[in-house]
Amino acid sequence: MTVDNGNPFSDFLDDYFAECDDHLMGVRRLLLTLESSVGRSEINRSALDELFRHFHSLKGISGMVELRAAEDLAHSLEDYLRALRQREATLTAQGVDALFDGAQILEQVIGARRDGTQPPSIDGAVAQIRRVLIDAAADRAAAAPSADTLSTAATARATQPRWRCTFSPSADLVARGVRVDSVRKRLATAGEILNAVPRVTRDGAVMFEFELAAALDEATLAAWRADGIIAEPMGDAEMSDAGNGRATPAGLPELLPSIDAEPGQAGGVSPSHFVRVDLTRLDELMRNVGDLVISRARLSETLGRLERRIPSAEWRAIQENAVAIDRQLRTLREGIMRVRLVPVGEIFRRMPFVVRDLARETGKRVRLELQGQSTEIDKFLIERMMDPVLHLVRNAVSHGIETAEERIAAGKRPEGTIVLSAATAGDLVRIEVADDGRGVDADAVVARATEAGLPVPQGTLDASHLLSLLCAPGFSTRDESDRASGRGVGMGVVQAAVEELSGSLSLETTPGAGTRFTLELPVTLAITDALIATVGGETFAVPQGAVREVMEVPASGLLQVERNEMTPYRGGALPIVRLGRLFGLPDSTRERLHVFVVGTGAAALGIAVDRIVGQREIVVRAIADALVRVEGISGATDLGDGNVVLILDPAVLARHMRERPDRVFAATGASR
Amino acid sequence: MSASHTVQGLETYILFTVAGTTYALPSRDVRHMEMLEGVTRVPNAPPFVDGVVFSRGQVVPVVNLRVRFGFERAPYDLRTRLIVVQSAGRVIGLVVDSAREFVNIPPTAIQPPHEALAGMSGRYVEGVASVGERLILTLDLSRILKFAENLSMDLSS
Numbered sequence: 135m136t137v138d139n140g141n142p143f144s145d146f147l148d149d150y151f152a153e154c155d156d157h158l159m160g161v162r163r164l165l166l167t168l169e170s171s172v173g174r175s176e177i178n179r180s181a182l183d184e185l186f187r188h189f190h191s192l193k194g195i196s197g198m199v200e201l202r203a204a205e206d207l208a209h210s211l212e213d214y215l216r217a218l219r220q221r222e223a224t225l226t227a228q229g230v231d232a233l234f235d236g237a238q239i240l241e242q243v244i245g246a247r248r249d250g251t252q253p254p255s256i257d258g259a260v261a262q263i264r265r266v267l268i269d270a271a272a273d274r275a276a277a278a279p280s281a282d283t284l285s286t287a288a289t290a291r292a293t294q295p296r297w298r299c300t301f302s303p304s305a306d307l308v309a310r311g312v313r314v315d316s317v318r319k320r321l322a323t324a325g326e327i328l329n330a331v332p333r334v335t336r337d338g339a340v341m342f343e344f345e346l347a348a349a350l351d352e353a354t355l356a357a358w359r360a361d362g363i364i365a366e367p368m369g370d371a372e373m374s375d376a377g378n379g380r381a382t383p384a385g386l387p388e389l390l391p392s393i394d395a396e397p398g399q400a401g402g403v404s405p406s407h408f409v410r411v412d413l414t415r416l417d418e419l420m421r422n423v424g425d426l427v428i429s430r431a432r433l434s435e436t437l438g439r440l441e442r443r444i445p446s447a448e449w450r451a452i453q454e455n456a457v458a459i460d461r462q463l464r465t466l467r468e469g470i471m472r473v474r475l476v477p478v479g480e481i482f483r484r485m486p487f488v489v490r491d492l493a494r495e496t497g498k499r500v501r502l503e504l505q506g507q508s509t510e511i512d513k514f515l516i517e518r519m520m521d522p523v524l525h526l527v528r529n530a531v532s533h534g535i536e537t538a539e540e541r542i543a544a545g546k547r548p549e550g551t552i553v554l555s556a557a558t559a560g561d562l563v564r565i566e567v568a569d570d571g572r573g574v575d576a577d578a579v580v581a582r583a584t585e586a587g588l589p590v591p592q593g594t595l596d597a598s599h600l601l602s603l604l605c606a607p608g609f610s611t612r613d614e615s616d617r618a619s620g621r622g623v624g625m626g627v628v629q630a631a632v633e634e635l636s637g638s639l640s641l642e643t644t645p646g647a648g649t650r651f652t653l654e655l656p657v658t659l660a661i662t663d664a665l666i667a668t669v670g671g672e673t674f675a676v677p678q679g680a681v682r683e684v685m686e687v688p689a690s691g692l693l694q695v696e697r698n699e700m701t702p703y704r705g706g707a708l709p710i711v712r713l714g715r716l717f718g719l720p721d722s723t724r725e726r727l728h729v730f731v732v733g734t735g736a737a738a739l740g741i742a743v744d745r746i747v748g749q750r751e752i753v754v755r756a757i758a759d760a761l762v763r764v765e766g767i768s769g770a771t772d773l774g775d776g777n778v779v780l781i782l783d784p785a786v787l788a789r790h791m792r793e794r795p796d797r798v799f800a801a802t803g804a805s806r
Numbered sequence: 807m808s809a810s811h812t813v814q815g816l817e818t819y820i821l822f823t824v825a826g827t828t829y830a831l832p833s834r835d836v837r838h839m840e841m842l843e844g845v846t847r848v849p850n851a852p853p854f855v856d857g858v859v860f861s862r863g864q865v866v867p868v869v870n871l872r873v874r875f876g877f878e879r880a881p882y883d884l885r886t887r888l889i890v891v892q893s894a895g896r897v898i899g900l901v902v903d904s905a906r907e908f909v910n911i912p913p914t915a916i917q918p919p920h921e922a923l924a925g926m927s928g929r930y931v932e933g934v935a936s937v938g939e940r941l942i943l944t945l946d947l948s949r950i951l952k953f954a955e956n957l958s959m960d961l962s963s
Contacts, residue, residue, distance in 0.1 A: 589833040589834065589836075602837075629862075633862050717849030757858070757865045758896075761869070762857075764849060769865075770846075776844060777846055778857075778859060778860055778865060
């Protein structure tokens with residue numbers, strides 16, 4: 135717990151934003167569910183209750199970070215939902231719109247706080263809700279003249295006793311699963327949290343103070359006490375100024391980052407099984423593992439020099455430990471890689487919201503079907519796929535699907551369907567966005583491309599030609615004012631993003647019947663850790679998983695055995711391949727060579743390079759063309775300067791060495 | 807064979823020079839052009855391959871047309887361009903001495919190459935076009951890209 139850095143609150147804020155994301159995601163999903171209840175006498179109760187809880191939590195946590203606009207707006211939205219729950223209002227289309235609009239403003243308010251920008255005003259949204267509530271009250275008054283007026287929240291507040299509940303987290307409580315967020319949930323179930331503030335006590339401990347309006351019985355109070363929640367009745371005088379001025383924002387305890395994630399679709403799984411991890415922390419962990427690998431390499435280098443000075447029994451013990459560390463390191467790394475895989479549903483979940491908004495804006499009727507949401511893909515990829523997929527879905531609504539009238543005239547169902555699906559195919563993840571709309575109009579595309587001054591091929595265009603025109607810079611099939619589809623980015627950005635990740639984009643379209651965009655992305659090994667080595671002035675990457683050991687050997691210490699070079703290694707001899715010679719590069723003048731050991735036992739091989747310059751995570755890109763697909767090179771990567779760095783395939787190099795060792799050294803400067 | 811045989815009407819070509827001669831490729835085969843920098847050598851690739859570059863996120867082989875046509879390799883300069891072409895599902899960069907013009911050439915202006923035109927690039931030339939004062943050799947991309955006879959994917963080549 136430290137109060138030293140510039141913004142001691144920032145960690146807490148990160149968690150706040152992450153938690154808001156979860157709640158907002160839930161809100162979107164539930165609003166869509168709720169929308170189908172409009173006009174029905176019976177509302178989907180569980181959706182309503184869940185939605186209420188989300189807004190309620192948003193209100194609570196926004197209060198904690200003193201984001202008043204979000205707190206007030208969430209409170210107002212909650213009012214309407216409470217009225218619905220208590221059947222004081224019926225769900226109207228205006229009501230749903232008010233909820234949707236309110237949720238959107240709420241998201242923007244929170245987003246503005248995150249980005250440090252000017253938040254939008256909540257007044258319009260609050261007023262919209264108030265109108266809906268007034269209408270509901272008027273309806274009720276008309277139906278039952280004696281009914282009281284709106285403000286159910288106000289009555290709840292006025293009639294229920296208030297409590298000040300304090301919770302002081304401790305290691306014991308955390309061990310029992312009692313954390314501030316679970317406490318908050320408990321309080322929220324018992325009544326209404328009016329205010330919540332974290333406080334720092336004089337001795338530096340953190341506690342949380344909640345102001346609660348609830349009818350509490352003695353049993354509840356006792357149960358709470360057992361879990362470190364102290365509830366005291368409040369006097370009138372001290373009410374509602376909680377949180378103003380008295381709270382000391384200070385470093386918050388370690389338990390906060392482990393706020394439970396709510397896995398929207400995971401039915402039956404307790405939320406407390408999930409821990410939210412910031413991807414940058416995972417990357418950091420990965421880097422740490424990389425550092426460990428390098429330290430391990432240095433250690434074995436040092437050990438190697440000591441080998442002859444240590445009695446062999448003790449040397450063996452050291453060696454066994456070293457091998458164990460190697461193995462554990464690899465397991466650790468693979469484990470972290472697995473943590474990075476996330477279900478693709480994460481990017482799908484917000485699409486219904488997007489489609490709904492856009493359909494409403496364009497006056498179309500669109501149904502979105504999601505398939506294969508549990509398909510797993512690296513977090514790194516998913517974050518970069520969000521925008522392209524979003525763009526394709528937007529396109530499908532605004533360009534693909536026709537208006538209901540057009541569809542009826544074409545003999546189709548008035549409601550268009552967009553299918554967003556994901557599936558794993560071998561090492562690839564395939565994401566498809568398919569619509570049953572009008573298809574891509576080739577003539578319109580050609581006309582537009584010509585107008586934009588793009589070179590247009592003659593003759594009949596197939597889908598791949600159409601796609602390359604659609605993706606050409608400066609192409610957009612609608613007016614710039616059509617903000618829905620593009621927001622000025624265009625298909626070119628989608629294609630660039632996909633290609634950036636070694637993926638591919640393809641198009642199938644049938645006039646009048648629909649369009650399908652397919653994204654194919656590598657699921658595995660798209661990212662891997664690699665050692666970066668230089669030889670003869672060229673840089674290569676070596677996948678870390680293939681490297682068993684890194685060592686340094688003096689060039690003069692290499693033994694010439696017939697036409698091969700060997701170095702003493704673990705009581706035997708290790709054949710060495712000088713990469714520079716193999717690749718026809720200038721020979722090194724360095725006295726000490728760095729050697730990667732690949733393969734085990736009789737298949738072990740040392741690959742000598744001039745220097746190992748570092749270790750890093752690389753994005754692997756395929757080398758597709760046969761012209762440059764050479765043995766021993768498995769792909770390419772970019773280390774940040776835009777230049778290609780080739781990735782070695784140690785397994786192939788080792789195999790080559792085994793099969794044709796005599797020919798290896800014949801390869802000298804053949805390529806130029 | 808090249809699709810441009812079958813196309814009616816005007817076709818747009820991109821003109822470029824290699825070792826003093828002007829050549830043309832149908833612009834439909836051309837993805838884009840770029841300045842050439844940071845080519846990474848690929849060990850044991852065929853001699854006319856300078857290496858690879860990233861072009862729009864894709865690893866693209868860089869074929870030196872000077873070498874492909876049998877001329878001396880020349881150092882890159884400010885006018886050197888990479889023409890990224892696509893053909894039969896492949897994407898390849900061609901290094902040329904300079905490239906800057908688009909022209910429309912009617913199919914009628916293109917004659918089959920003379921028998922006498924047994925220049926170094928002869929086997930890749932599809933036709934001869936006269937545009938204004940100039941003689942332009944139109945190329946058959948598929949023949950340029952047919953590397954099978956030259957391919958040596960073997961480390962010990």
